[in-house]
Amino acid sequence: MIEVRDLVKHYGHVQALQGVSFEVRPGEVVGLLGPNGAGKSTAMRIVTGFLAPTAGQALVDGVEVVDDPLACQQKIGYLPEGNPLYLDMRLREALRFVATARGLRGAERGRAIGGAVSDAGLQGKEHQLIGSLSRGYRQRVGLAMALLHRPPILVLDEPSSGLDPNQQIEMRRFLRSLGSSRTIVFSSHILPEVEAVCDRILVIHQGKLVADGTVEEVCRSCAEDPRGELPTLEEAFADLTDYAPRESLSGAEVDEVAPAEMGGDHDVA
Amino acid sequence: MWRDVATVYRKELRAYFTSPIPYVFTALFAAFMAWRFFFEDDTAFFLFDKADMGRGFFFQLERYLIVLVPIVGMGQWSAEVGRGTIETLMTLPVRTSSLVVGKFLSAWTLILVCLLATVAIPITVSSLGEMDWGPVYGGYLGAFLFCGALLALAVWISSLTQHEIVAFVLTLVAGIVFVGMYELADKVGSFFGPVFEQLSLAAHYQSMGRGVVDLRDLTYFVSFIVFFLYLNAQSVENRRYR
Numbered sequence: 001m002i003e004v005r006d007l008v009k010h011y012g013h014v015q016a017l018q019g020v021s022f023e024v025r026p027g028e029v030v031g032l033l034g035p036n037g038a039g040k041s042t043a044m045r046i047v048t049g050f051l052a053p054t055a056g057q058a059l060v061d062g063v064e065v066v067d068d069p070l071a072c073q074q075k076i077g078y079l080p081e082g083n084p085l086y087l088d089m090r091l092r093e094a095l096r097f098v099a100t101a102r103g104l105r106g107a108e109r110g111r112a113i114g115g116a117v118s119d120a121g122l123q124g125k126e127h128q129l130i131g132s133l134s135r136g137y138r139q140r141v142g143l144a145m146a147l148l149h150r151p152p153i154l155v156l157d158e159p160s161s162g163l164d165p166n167q168q169i170e171m172r173r174f175l176r177s178l179g180s181s182r183t184i185v186f187s188s189h190i191l192p193e194v195e196a197v198c199d200r201i202l203v204i205h206q207g208k209l210v211a212d213g214t215v216e217e218v219c220r221s222c223a224e225d226p227r228g229e230l231p232t233l234e235e236a237f238a239d240l241t242d243y244a245p246r247e248s249l250s251g252a253e254v255d256e257v258a259p260a261e262m263g264g265d266h267d268v269a
Numbered sequence: 270m271w272r273d274v275a276t277v278y279r280k281e282l283r284a285y286f287t288s289p290i291p292y293v294f295t296a297l298f299a300a301f302m303a304w305r306f307f308f309e310d311d312t313a314f315f316l317f318d319k320a321d322m323g324r325g326f327f328f329q330l331e332r333y334l335i336v337l338v339p340i341v342g343m344g345q346w347s348a349e350v351g352r353g354t355i356e357t358l359m360t361l362p363v364r365t366s367s368l369v370v371g372k373f374l375s376a377w378t379l380i381l382v383c384l385l386a387t388v389a390i391p392i393t394v395s396s397l398g399e400m401d402w403g404p405v406y407g408g409y410l411g412a413f414l415f416c417g418a419l420l421a422l423a424v425w426i427s428s429l430t431q432h433e434i435v436a437f438v439l440t441l442v443a444g445i446v447f448v449g450m451y452e453l454a455d456k457v458g459s460f461f462g463p464v465f466e467q468l469s470l471a472a473h474y475q476s477m478g479r480g481v482v483d484l485r486d487l488t489y490f491v492s493f494i495v496f497f498l499y500l501n502a503q504s505v506e507n508r509r510y511r
Binding site: 011045048049050051052069070071073074076078080082084085086087088089090093097098100101102103145 | 273276277279280283284287288352353354355356357359360361362363364509510511
């Protein structure tokens with residue numbers, strides 16, 4: 001179980017998180033949504049012990065992360081934002097390193113590596129340099145590293161980032177299959193993925209939690225659309241994050257481009 | 270803790286030696302040192318009809334180690350920050366001190382390999398006649414410890430920036446200062462002179478190059494290494510609070 005209480009994080013003068021609180025119960029799959037720079041990755045980094053909060057608490061199974069980071073980290077599998085990897089290592093070596101650092105030895109380590117390779121669909125790639133793998137496979141490597149020690153909690157920061165549509169569908173299936181046995185918190189900008197996978201969503205905007213509930217609850221909490229229908233998650237997201245159509249680089253409003261302007265020549269402002 | 274140190278050490282070492290760079294680097298370093306020793310004017314090896322390493326070899330070695338060690342140390346942390354893998358490392362259930370010590374020992378091992386590659390030079394000299402091996406053993410031990418001290422400094426500086434070149438230049442300057450203090454010791458008066466001499470890496474290195482292994486020199490090098498590894502662990506840990 002993850003508990004976050006009044007979490008505050010400042011980077012110099014920038015307030016990345018301003019008193020965020022939420023809980024993720026065992027077995028739940030929770031999606032963390034928000035525009036870029038909203039504070040999602042910061043919240044995940046605090047939960048995983050990579051960053052310490054300026055104020056507030058992050059607890060994993062009742063233990064405060066800053067008090068005992070190693071115990072908390074042992075329970076978490078983490079895929080950081082951008083999936084940083086050692087590109088000059090072979091897959092098996094990288095997995096072996098992570099497994100050993102997580103305290104696995106001997107036959108147990110071999111089984112864990114075999115299991116993670118198979119779960120992430122990386123069979124046959126064990127002896128390849130990570131740098132020679134395609135982006136989709138690298139994403140799987142990041143997942144395999146996170147899954148290696150069979151953690152009860154998974155924290156995945158944009159696991160579908162950079163994947164093609166087919167790979168995104170695969171990732172959705174994968175998350176759904178994992179979600180049956182684990183607590184998962186993941187961030188994503190792909191709203192259909194969130195709708196398909198999550199039990200609950202949290203929306204963070206400008207460092208504050210602006211929505212917490214099931215997709216339907218979050219959509220209901222937003223202003224009804226003029227047609228009297230329930231807003232879609234996309235509309236609810238725009239509403240919660242104060243999105244207003246912006247001017248495009250050409251000076252025309254993005255959502256209100258006249259057909260004549262789209263086809264014709266016009267001066268760039 | 271030592272189990273984790275060994276895990277990090279093995280990973281780093283494997284990463285070095287799966288690339289051809291260390292092999293080429295080591296061979297070039299050994300060849301360069303041999304050329305400098307046998308054919309350069311300042312050692313004048315062939316002018317003296319004597320199978321002796323003299324102090325010229327270890328003096329030259331010191332000069333080039335000031336450049337070699339920052340090259341090895343510059344990427345230790347800055348590269349991790351640059352490619353983002355520091356997040357992977359720091360979210361593993363491994364103490365920061367284990368990461369620091371494991372990285373340091375692996376880089377020190379790489380430098381040891383470079384030093385050992387130059388052993389061909391004293392072996393060649395000894396084949397030409399009777400040679401006193403005492404100063405050679407002392408010189409190599411001194412060089413190894415000198416490298417350890419400079420490397421601890423380099424790795425700490427590497428943790429302060431994400432730019433490898435910046436880390437390299439800063440370490441080079443710091444290395445020149447710590448070595449150059451010895452030269453300045455005579456010029457800064459009777460109070461600061463001995464302080465500069467005691468703080469200088471060169472004084473302790475050259476003392477061992479005479480073949481005398483003094484406990485004070487060993488204590489100096491070990492304290493230097495421990496001090497900068499401590500600073501390194503602090504600076505890495507402080508990243509969590511930025």
